Amino acid sequence: MQVNRFAGLASGMDTESIIKDLMRAERYPLDRLVQKKQVLEWQRDSYRDVNKLLTAFSDLTFDGVFRQATFLKKTVSSSNDSAVSAKAINPSGNVSTQIEVSQLATSEVWVSADDPQFTSGERTLTFNVTKPGESEPTEVKIEISANDTLGDVIKRFNSSNFGVTIFEDRVGEKSHLVMTMNATGVGAKIEVVADEDGSNSTKDFMEKLGFKFNNGVLENGPKGKEGKNAKFTINGYETERTSNVFTINGIEYTLKNTTEGKPVTISTANDTDFIFDTVVKFVDEYNKLIADLNGRLQEKVYRDFKPLTEEQREDMSEKQIEMWEEKAKSGMLRNDSIISGGLNQMRLDLYSTVELADGTKLHLADFGITSSKDYLERGKLEVNEDKLREAIANDPNKLYELFNGTPGTTKTSFEKQGIAARLRASIKSVTTNIEARAGNNLRTNHQFTLGRNLIDVDKQIDRMQERLKRLEESYWRQFTAMEKAVQQANQQSAYLMQQFGGF
Known part of the structure:
Protein backbone atom coordinates (compact mmCIF):
# COMPACT_ATOMS: atom_id res chain seq x y z
CA MET A 1 0.00 0.00 0.00
CA GLN A 2 1.42 3.38 -1.02
CA VAL A 3 1.53 5.89 1.84
CA ASN A 4 1.14 9.62 1.03
CA ARG A 5 3.93 11.25 3.02
CA PHE A 6 3.87 14.80 4.37
CA ALA A 7 7.30 15.51 5.86
CA GLY A 8 6.63 18.31 8.36
CA LEU A 9 4.96 20.74 5.97
CA ALA A 10 2.40 21.80 8.56
CA SER A 11 4.12 21.06 11.87
CA GLY A 12 7.59 22.13 10.85
CA MET A 13 8.97 18.91 12.34
CA ASP A 14 11.75 16.91 10.62
CA THR A 15 9.47 13.93 10.21
CA GLU A 16 11.86 11.93 8.06
CA SER A 17 14.68 12.15 10.64
CA ILE A 18 12.30 11.28 13.47
CA ILE A 19 11.06 8.16 11.66
CA LYS A 20 14.61 7.23 10.70
CA ASP A 21 15.63 7.40 14.37
CA LEU A 22 12.60 5.38 15.40
CA MET A 23 13.38 2.74 12.77
CA ARG A 24 17.05 2.60 13.76
CA ALA A 25 16.09 1.17 17.10
CA GLU A 26 13.61 -1.18 15.46
CA ARG A 27 16.25 -2.38 12.99
CA TYR A 28 18.63 -3.54 15.71
CA PRO A 29 17.32 -7.15 15.67
CA LEU A 30 17.63 -7.16 11.86
CA ASP A 31 21.23 -5.98 12.09
CA ARG A 32 21.92 -8.81 14.52
CA LEU A 33 20.49 -11.32 12.02
CA VAL A 34 22.58 -9.88 9.16
CA GLN A 35 25.67 -10.08 11.36
CA LYS A 36 24.80 -13.67 12.27
CA LYS A 37 24.52 -14.51 8.57
CA GLN A 38 27.93 -12.96 7.89
CA VAL A 39 29.53 -14.98 10.70
CA LEU A 40 28.03 -18.19 9.32
CA GLU A 41 29.44 -17.37 5.86
CA TRP A 42 32.87 -16.64 7.33
CA GLN A 43 32.79 -19.93 9.24
CA ARG A 44 31.78 -21.80 6.08
CA ASP A 45 34.62 -20.22 4.11
CA SER A 46 37.14 -20.93 6.87
CA TYR A 47 36.16 -24.59 6.94
CA ARG A 48 36.49 -24.82 3.17
CA ASP A 49 39.94 -23.22 3.34
CA VAL A 50 40.95 -25.95 5.79
CA ASN A 51 39.67 -28.62 3.42
CA LYS A 52 41.76 -27.14 0.60
CA LEU A 53 44.86 -27.32 2.81
CA LEU A 54 44.13 -30.90 3.87
CA THR A 55 43.42 -32.05 0.32
CA ALA A 56 46.61 -30.42 -0.99
CA PHE A 57 48.67 -32.19 1.67
CA SER A 58 46.96 -35.52 0.95
CA ASP A 59 47.71 -35.11 -2.76
CA LEU A 60 51.35 -34.26 -2.02
CA THR A 61 51.59 -37.36 0.17
CA PHE A 62 50.10 -39.51 -2.58
CA ASP A 63 52.45 -38.14 -5.23
CA GLY A 64 55.49 -38.40 -2.96
CA VAL A 65 56.04 -40.80 -0.06
CA PHE A 66 52.96 -42.88 -0.93
CA ARG A 67 54.46 -44.02 -4.26
CA GLN A 68 56.93 -46.91 -4.30
CA ALA A 69 58.55 -45.38 -7.40
CA THR A 70 59.79 -42.55 -5.18
CA PHE A 71 61.97 -44.95 -3.21
CA LEU A 72 63.13 -46.85 -6.30
CA LYS A 73 64.51 -43.70 -7.89
CA LYS A 74 68.03 -44.34 -9.18
CA THR A 75 70.96 -42.32 -10.44
CA VAL A 76 72.76 -43.73 -13.47
CA SER A 77 76.38 -43.12 -14.45
CA SER A 78 78.29 -44.02 -17.62
CA SER A 79 82.05 -44.39 -17.93
CA ASN A 80 81.77 -43.02 -21.50
CA ASP A 81 78.63 -40.94 -21.95
CA SER A 82 79.60 -39.98 -25.50
CA ALA A 83 79.29 -43.65 -26.53
CA VAL A 84 76.51 -44.99 -24.25
CA SER A 85 74.22 -43.09 -21.90
CA ALA A 86 71.47 -44.49 -19.72
CA LYS A 87 68.65 -43.51 -17.40
CA ALA A 88 66.62 -45.41 -14.85
CA ILE A 89 63.02 -46.15 -15.85
CA ASN A 90 61.96 -48.77 -13.32
CA PRO A 91 64.94 -50.86 -12.22
CA SER A 92 64.42 -53.63 -9.71
CA GLY A 93 67.74 -52.97 -8.02
CA ASN A 94 71.19 -51.51 -8.47
CA VAL A 95 73.19 -52.86 -11.40
CA SER A 96 76.62 -52.58 -12.96
CA THR A 97 76.62 -53.38 -16.68
CA GLN A 98 79.43 -53.74 -19.21
CA ILE A 99 78.38 -52.88 -22.75
CA GLU A 100 80.33 -52.87 -26.04
CA VAL A 101 78.81 -51.39 -29.20
CA SER A 102 79.95 -52.76 -32.56
CA GLN A 103 77.26 -51.20 -34.79
CA LEU A 104 74.67 -48.43 -34.45
CA ALA A 105 71.15 -48.78 -35.78
CA THR A 106 70.51 -46.81 -38.97
CA SER A 107 67.43 -46.03 -41.04
CA GLU A 108 66.44 -47.37 -44.45
CA VAL A 109 67.02 -44.76 -47.17
CA TRP A 110 65.41 -44.69 -50.65
CA VAL A 111 66.81 -42.34 -53.30
CA SER A 112 65.11 -41.56 -56.60
CA ALA A 113 66.75 -41.25 -59.98
CA ASP A 114 67.80 -37.78 -61.05
CA ASP A 115 65.28 -35.12 -62.00
CA PRO A 116 61.88 -36.36 -60.80
CA GLN A 117 59.03 -35.70 -63.21
CA PHE A 118 56.10 -34.33 -61.26
CA THR A 119 52.62 -34.19 -62.77
CA SER A 120 49.95 -32.33 -60.86
CA GLY A 121 46.46 -33.71 -60.40
CA GLU A 122 44.08 -34.95 -57.73
CA ARG A 123 44.80 -38.52 -56.67
CA THR A 124 45.00 -40.91 -53.72
CA LEU A 125 48.27 -42.75 -53.08
CA THR A 126 47.94 -46.07 -51.23
CA PHE A 127 50.84 -47.96 -49.62
CA ASN A 128 51.43 -50.90 -47.31
CA VAL A 129 54.19 -49.82 -44.93
CA THR A 130 56.11 -52.26 -42.71
CA LYS A 131 58.33 -50.57 -40.16
CA PRO A 132 61.44 -52.16 -38.61
CA GLY A 133 60.54 -54.67 -35.92
CA GLU A 134 56.96 -55.04 -37.18
CA SER A 135 55.64 -58.20 -38.87
CA GLU A 136 52.41 -56.80 -40.32
CA PRO A 137 52.14 -53.84 -42.72
CA THR A 138 49.97 -50.79 -42.12
CA GLU A 139 47.92 -49.32 -44.96
CA VAL A 140 48.65 -45.64 -45.48
CA LYS A 141 46.70 -43.32 -47.78
CA ILE A 142 47.96 -39.91 -48.85
CA GLU A 143 45.54 -37.51 -50.52
CA ILE A 144 47.01 -35.25 -53.22
CA SER A 145 45.05 -32.15 -54.27
CA ALA A 146 44.73 -30.94 -57.84
CA ASN A 147 46.80 -27.79 -57.28
CA ASP A 148 49.54 -29.40 -55.17
CA THR A 149 53.14 -28.72 -56.19
CA LEU A 150 55.98 -31.16 -55.62
CA GLY A 151 56.78 -29.25 -52.42
CA ASP A 152 53.18 -29.72 -51.25
CA VAL A 153 53.38 -33.46 -51.95
CA ILE A 154 56.58 -33.71 -49.91
CA LYS A 155 54.84 -31.92 -47.00
CA ARG A 156 51.90 -34.35 -47.21
CA PHE A 157 54.24 -37.35 -46.95
CA ASN A 158 56.15 -35.85 -44.02
CA SER A 159 53.01 -34.92 -42.05
CA SER A 160 51.21 -38.24 -42.62
CA ASN A 161 51.45 -41.48 -40.62
CA PHE A 162 53.68 -42.90 -43.35
CA GLY A 163 56.65 -42.71 -40.97
CA VAL A 164 59.16 -41.24 -43.41
CA THR A 165 60.94 -37.95 -44.03
CA ILE A 166 61.37 -36.79 -47.65
CA PHE A 167 63.44 -33.92 -48.99
CA GLU A 168 64.58 -32.80 -52.43
CA ASP A 169 68.35 -32.69 -52.91
CA ARG A 170 69.24 -30.25 -55.69
CA VAL A 171 72.83 -29.89 -56.91
CA GLY A 172 73.31 -27.61 -59.88
CA GLU A 173 70.82 -28.52 -62.62
CA LYS A 174 70.10 -31.97 -61.20
CA SER A 175 67.98 -33.08 -58.29
CA HIS A 176 66.63 -36.23 -56.69
CA LEU A 177 64.30 -37.16 -53.82
CA VAL A 178 65.61 -38.72 -50.62
CA MET A 179 63.15 -40.67 -48.46
CA THR A 180 64.28 -41.89 -45.03
CA MET A 181 62.37 -44.19 -42.68
CA ASN A 182 62.01 -42.40 -39.36
CA ALA A 183 62.45 -45.66 -37.44
CA THR A 184 65.84 -47.34 -37.48
CA GLY A 185 66.64 -50.98 -38.04
CA VAL A 186 66.34 -53.85 -40.48
CA GLY A 187 63.04 -54.82 -42.06
CA ALA A 188 61.55 -51.59 -43.41
CA LYS A 189 59.37 -52.27 -46.46
CA ILE A 190 57.17 -50.05 -48.64
CA GLU A 191 54.73 -51.60 -51.13
CA VAL A 192 52.36 -49.87 -53.51
CA VAL A 193 48.73 -51.01 -53.50
CA ALA A 194 46.95 -51.60 -56.79
CA ASP A 195 43.72 -49.79 -57.67
CA GLU A 196 40.38 -51.61 -57.71
CA ASP A 197 40.40 -51.73 -61.53
CA GLY A 198 43.72 -53.53 -61.53
CA SER A 199 45.82 -50.52 -62.50
CA ASN A 200 48.41 -49.06 -60.16
CA SER A 201 48.24 -45.26 -60.18
CA THR A 202 50.33 -45.10 -56.99
CA LYS A 203 53.19 -47.01 -58.61
CA ASP A 204 52.92 -44.89 -61.79
CA PHE A 205 53.09 -41.66 -59.78
CA MET A 206 56.09 -42.80 -57.70
CA GLU A 207 57.96 -44.03 -60.80
CA LYS A 208 57.54 -40.62 -62.44
CA LEU A 209 59.20 -39.19 -59.34
CA GLY A 210 62.16 -41.47 -60.07
CA ASN A 215 57.23 -56.69 -57.67
CA GLY A 216 55.55 -53.65 -56.12
CA VAL A 217 58.22 -53.22 -53.42
CA LEU A 218 60.16 -49.95 -53.35
CA GLU A 219 63.89 -50.40 -54.06
CA ASN A 220 66.60 -48.38 -52.37
CA GLY A 221 68.23 -47.26 -55.60
CA PRO A 222 71.95 -46.97 -56.30
CA LYS A 223 72.38 -44.20 -53.75
CA GLY A 224 70.05 -45.63 -51.11
CA LYS A 225 70.94 -47.62 -48.01
CA GLU A 226 69.44 -50.56 -46.17
CA GLY A 227 68.62 -50.08 -42.51
CA LYS A 228 70.80 -51.70 -39.87
CA ASN A 229 70.17 -52.98 -36.38
CA ALA A 230 72.23 -51.88 -33.42
CA LYS A 231 74.64 -54.64 -32.45
CA PHE A 232 76.20 -54.78 -29.02
CA THR A 233 77.49 -57.07 -26.30
CA ILE A 234 76.05 -56.65 -22.81
CA ASN A 235 77.77 -58.45 -19.94
CA GLY A 236 79.32 -60.84 -22.49
CA TYR A 237 76.06 -61.59 -24.33
CA GLU A 238 75.84 -60.57 -28.01
CA THR A 239 72.48 -59.22 -29.14
CA GLU A 240 70.90 -56.56 -31.32
CA ARG A 241 67.98 -54.11 -31.44
CA THR A 242 66.23 -52.21 -34.22
CA SER A 243 66.71 -48.96 -32.28
CA ASN A 244 69.66 -47.29 -30.59
CA VAL A 245 67.36 -46.66 -27.62
CA PHE A 246 66.11 -49.70 -25.72
CA THR A 247 65.30 -50.83 -22.18
CA ILE A 248 66.72 -53.82 -20.30
CA ASN A 249 65.83 -54.54 -16.66
CA GLY A 250 64.33 -51.09 -16.15
CA ILE A 251 67.38 -49.22 -17.53
CA GLU A 252 66.97 -47.27 -20.77
CA TYR A 253 70.18 -47.35 -22.82
CA THR A 254 71.01 -44.90 -25.61
CA LEU A 255 73.76 -45.96 -28.00
CA LYS A 256 75.61 -43.00 -29.52
CA ASN A 257 78.86 -44.38 -30.93
CA THR A 258 80.71 -47.66 -31.36
CA THR A 259 83.06 -48.41 -28.50
CA GLU A 260 85.97 -49.81 -30.56
CA GLY A 261 86.40 -52.79 -28.24
CA LYS A 262 86.45 -50.70 -25.08
CA PRO A 263 83.53 -51.62 -22.80
CA VAL A 264 81.42 -48.89 -21.25
CA THR A 265 80.36 -49.38 -17.64
CA ILE A 266 76.80 -48.38 -16.72
CA SER A 267 76.17 -48.23 -12.96
CA THR A 268 73.08 -47.40 -10.92
CA ALA A 269 72.72 -46.31 -7.33
CA ASN A 270 69.91 -45.18 -5.07
CA ASP A 271 69.04 -41.55 -5.78
CA THR A 272 69.56 -40.52 -2.19
CA ASP A 273 69.10 -36.81 -2.89
CA PHE A 274 65.76 -37.29 -4.63
CA ILE A 275 64.37 -39.58 -1.92
CA PHE A 276 65.75 -37.33 0.81
CA ASP A 277 64.21 -34.21 -0.77
CA THR A 278 60.84 -35.95 -1.15
CA VAL A 279 60.74 -36.98 2.51
CA VAL A 280 61.92 -33.57 3.72
CA LYS A 281 59.26 -31.88 1.60
CA PHE A 282 56.65 -34.15 3.16
CA VAL A 283 57.89 -33.15 6.63
CA ASP A 284 57.98 -29.44 5.76
CA GLU A 285 54.45 -29.47 4.33
CA TYR A 286 53.17 -31.42 7.34
CA ASN A 287 54.72 -28.82 9.64
CA LYS A 288 53.09 -26.00 7.67
CA LEU A 289 49.74 -27.77 7.80
CA ILE A 290 49.67 -28.36 11.54
CA ALA A 291 50.99 -24.83 12.20
CA ASP A 292 48.09 -23.43 10.20
CA LEU A 293 45.50 -25.68 11.86
CA ASN A 294 46.86 -25.05 15.35
CA GLY A 295 46.81 -21.34 14.61
CA ARG A 296 43.13 -21.51 13.68
CA LEU A 297 42.31 -23.48 16.84
CA GLN A 298 44.06 -20.90 19.03
CA GLU A 299 43.06 -17.78 17.12
CA LYS A 300 41.70 -15.09 19.44
CA VAL A 301 38.02 -14.17 19.35
CA TYR A 302 37.37 -10.41 19.52
CA ARG A 303 33.83 -10.33 20.84
CA ASP A 304 33.59 -6.56 20.59
CA PHE A 305 34.23 -6.68 16.86
CA LYS A 306 31.01 -7.76 15.19
CA PRO A 307 30.49 -7.76 11.42
CA LEU A 308 29.89 -4.21 10.24
CA THR A 309 26.45 -3.04 9.20
CA GLU A 310 26.02 -1.04 6.00
CA GLU A 311 25.42 2.08 8.07
CA GLN A 312 28.66 1.54 9.99
CA ARG A 313 30.61 1.00 6.77
CA GLU A 314 29.47 4.36 5.44
CA ASP A 315 31.27 6.12 8.30
CA MET A 316 34.59 4.24 7.87
CA SER A 317 37.50 4.28 5.41
CA GLU A 318 38.50 1.17 3.48
CA LYS A 319 41.56 0.72 5.70
CA GLN A 320 39.42 0.98 8.85
CA ILE A 321 36.97 -1.56 7.43
CA GLU A 322 39.84 -3.94 6.59
CA MET A 323 41.36 -3.67 10.09
CA TRP A 324 37.96 -4.10 11.73
CA GLU A 325 37.04 -7.18 9.69
CA GLU A 326 40.42 -8.75 10.37
CA LYS A 327 39.47 -8.88 14.03
CA ALA A 328 35.82 -9.71 13.31
CA LYS A 329 36.88 -12.78 11.30
CA SER A 330 39.38 -13.94 13.90
CA GLY A 331 38.58 -17.10 15.83
CA MET A 332 36.00 -18.54 13.43
CA LEU A 333 37.33 -22.07 14.13
CA ARG A 334 38.68 -21.60 17.63
CA ASN A 335 38.67 -24.89 19.57
CA ASP A 336 36.82 -26.59 16.71
CA SER A 337 36.24 -30.25 17.55
CA ILE A 338 36.55 -31.57 13.97
CA ILE A 339 39.95 -29.96 13.41
CA SER A 340 41.35 -30.69 16.87
CA GLY A 341 40.20 -34.30 16.60
CA GLY A 342 41.80 -34.58 13.18
CA LEU A 343 45.11 -33.18 14.45
CA ASN A 344 45.16 -35.64 17.34
CA GLN A 345 44.55 -38.55 14.97
CA MET A 346 47.27 -37.37 12.57
CA ARG A 347 49.78 -37.28 15.42
CA LEU A 348 48.73 -40.82 16.36
CA ASP A 349 49.14 -41.87 12.73
CA LEU A 350 52.70 -40.57 12.65
CA TYR A 351 54.06 -41.78 15.94
CA SER A 352 52.42 -45.21 16.22
CA THR A 353 54.46 -48.30 15.32
CA VAL A 354 54.22 -49.70 11.79
CA GLU A 355 54.29 -53.49 11.96
CA LEU A 356 55.37 -55.32 8.80
CA ALA A 357 54.22 -58.77 7.68
CA ASP A 358 57.42 -60.39 9.01
CA GLY A 359 56.92 -58.81 12.45
CA THR A 360 59.47 -56.02 11.94
CA LYS A 361 58.42 -52.83 13.74
CA LEU A 362 59.28 -49.44 12.30
CA HIS A 363 59.11 -45.93 13.75
CA LEU A 364 59.73 -42.48 12.31
CA ALA A 365 62.58 -42.03 14.74
CA ASP A 366 64.40 -45.00 13.18
CA PHE A 367 64.93 -42.78 10.13
CA GLY A 368 65.92 -39.59 11.93
CA ILE A 369 62.46 -37.98 12.02
CA THR A 370 61.31 -36.99 15.50
CA SER A 371 58.85 -34.67 17.20
CA SER A 372 60.09 -31.29 18.38
CA LYS A 373 60.89 -31.17 22.08
CA ASP A 374 59.37 -27.67 22.21
CA TYR A 375 55.76 -28.27 23.30
CA LEU A 376 54.80 -24.85 21.95
CA GLU A 377 55.38 -26.19 18.42
CA ARG A 378 52.59 -28.72 19.04
CA GLY A 379 53.92 -31.78 17.24
CA LYS A 380 56.22 -30.20 14.65
CA LEU A 381 58.56 -32.75 13.05
CA GLU A 382 62.33 -32.39 12.94
CA VAL A 383 64.74 -34.19 10.59
CA ASN A 384 68.19 -35.50 11.44
CA GLU A 385 69.58 -35.18 7.92
CA ASP A 386 72.61 -37.44 8.42
CA LYS A 387 70.53 -40.25 9.90
CA LEU A 388 67.88 -39.97 7.17
CA ARG A 389 70.47 -40.03 4.36
CA GLU A 390 72.17 -43.05 5.93
CA ALA A 391 68.85 -44.92 6.16
CA ILE A 392 68.08 -44.13 2.52
CA ALA A 393 71.51 -45.29 1.35
CA ASN A 394 71.24 -48.54 3.34
CA ASP A 395 67.70 -49.60 2.42
CA PRO A 396 65.25 -47.14 0.85
CA ASN A 397 62.60 -49.87 0.70
CA LYS A 398 62.37 -49.88 4.50
CA LEU A 399 61.50 -46.20 4.35
CA TYR A 400 58.83 -46.99 1.79
CA GLU A 401 57.41 -49.69 4.09
CA LEU A 402 57.34 -47.18 6.96
CA PHE A 403 55.08 -44.96 4.89
CA ASN A 404 53.03 -47.69 3.22
CA GLY A 405 53.29 -50.93 5.16
CA THR A 406 54.15 -54.19 3.41
CA PRO A 407 53.30 -54.08 -0.33
CA GLY A 408 50.84 -56.74 -1.44
CA THR A 409 49.42 -57.48 2.01
CA THR A 410 45.87 -56.80 3.12
CA LYS A 411 46.06 -53.80 5.42
CA THR A 412 43.14 -54.49 7.73
CA SER A 413 44.59 -53.22 11.00
CA PHE A 414 45.90 -49.81 12.00
CA GLU A 415 49.26 -51.29 13.11
CA LYS A 416 49.95 -52.78 9.69
CA GLN A 417 49.14 -49.61 7.79
CA GLY A 418 51.96 -47.30 6.80
CA ILE A 419 52.13 -43.70 7.95
CA ALA A 420 51.10 -42.25 4.58
CA ALA A 421 48.13 -44.60 4.28
CA ARG A 422 47.00 -43.71 7.81
CA LEU A 423 47.34 -39.97 7.21
CA ARG A 424 45.39 -40.03 3.97
CA ALA A 425 42.59 -42.02 5.64
CA SER A 426 42.45 -39.59 8.57
CA ILE A 427 42.44 -36.58 6.26
CA LYS A 428 39.62 -38.13 4.25
CA SER A 429 37.61 -38.53 7.43
CA VAL A 430 38.20 -34.90 8.46
CA THR A 431 37.37 -33.47 5.04
CA THR A 432 34.18 -35.55 4.92
CA ASN A 433 33.08 -34.23 8.33
CA ILE A 434 33.91 -30.66 7.30
CA GLU A 435 31.91 -31.03 4.10
CA ALA A 436 28.95 -32.26 6.12
CA ARG A 437 29.18 -29.06 8.17
CA ALA A 438 30.39 -26.52 5.58
CA GLY A 439 29.77 -28.15 2.19
CA ASN A 440 31.82 -27.42 -0.91
CA ASN A 441 31.38 -25.52 -4.16
CA LEU A 442 29.27 -28.35 -5.60
CA ARG A 443 26.77 -28.53 -2.74
CA THR A 444 23.66 -26.41 -2.25
CA ASN A 445 22.87 -24.88 1.14
CA HIS A 446 20.29 -27.60 1.82
CA GLN A 447 23.04 -30.22 1.81
CA PHE A 448 25.19 -29.13 4.78
CA THR A 449 24.65 -27.85 8.31
CA LEU A 450 25.87 -24.26 7.98
CA GLY A 451 23.98 -23.97 4.70
CA ARG A 452 20.73 -24.96 6.38
CA ASN A 453 21.49 -22.45 9.14
CA LEU A 454 21.95 -19.79 6.47
CA ILE A 455 18.60 -20.68 4.94
CA ASP A 456 16.93 -20.28 8.36
CA VAL A 457 18.60 -16.92 8.94
CA ASP A 458 17.59 -15.71 5.47
CA LYS A 459 13.98 -16.58 6.25
CA GLN A 460 14.18 -14.67 9.55
CA ILE A 461 15.71 -11.70 7.72
CA ASP A 462 12.91 -11.72 5.15
CA ARG A 463 10.25 -11.82 7.87
CA MET A 464 11.98 -9.07 9.83
CA GLN A 465 12.33 -6.86 6.75
CA GLU A 466 8.64 -7.30 5.97
CA ARG A 467 7.70 -6.42 9.55
CA LEU A 468 9.91 -3.32 9.49
CA LYS A 469 8.44 -2.26 6.19
CA ARG A 470 4.95 -2.45 7.66
CA LEU A 471 6.10 -0.63 10.81
CA GLU A 472 7.70 2.20 8.83
CA GLU A 473 4.54 2.58 6.77
CA SER A 474 2.57 2.70 10.02
CA TYR A 475 4.81 5.50 11.35
CA TRP A 476 4.35 7.46 8.13
CA ARG A 477 0.58 7.05 8.31
CA GLN A 478 0.56 8.33 11.87
CA PHE A 479 2.76 11.34 11.14
CA THR A 480 0.85 12.04 7.95
CA ALA A 481 -2.41 12.00 9.93
CA MET A 482 -0.82 14.33 12.46
CA GLU A 483 0.35 16.68 9.70
CA LYS A 484 -3.15 16.75 8.23
CA ALA A 485 -4.62 17.48 11.66
CA VAL A 486 -2.11 20.25 12.27
CA GLN A 487 -2.77 21.69 8.84
CA GLN A 488 -6.53 21.60 9.49
CA ALA A 489 -6.04 23.26 12.87
CA ASN A 490 -3.89 25.94 11.27
CA GLN A 491 -6.55 26.57 8.66
CA GLN A 492 -9.26 26.87 11.33
CA SER A 493 -7.05 29.18 13.38
CA ALA A 494 -6.43 31.36 10.36
CA TYR A 495 -10.15 31.45 9.63
CA LEU A 496 -11.02 32.48 13.17
CA MET A 497 -8.35 35.14 13.18
CA GLN A 498 -9.79 36.48 9.99
CA GLN A 499 -13.30 36.54 11.49
CA PHE A 500 -12.18 38.22 14.71
CA GLY A 501 -10.22 40.71 12.72
CA GLY A 502 -13.47 42.07 11.24
CA PHE A 503 -14.71 43.42 14.57
Missing part, protein backbone atom coordinates in the same frame (compact mmCIF):
# COMPACT_ATOMS: atom_id res chain seq x y z
CA PHE A 211 61.61 -44.34 -57.65
CA LYS A 212 62.03 -47.99 -58.73
CA PHE A 213 59.96 -51.01 -57.70
CA ASN A 214 60.52 -54.75 -57.72
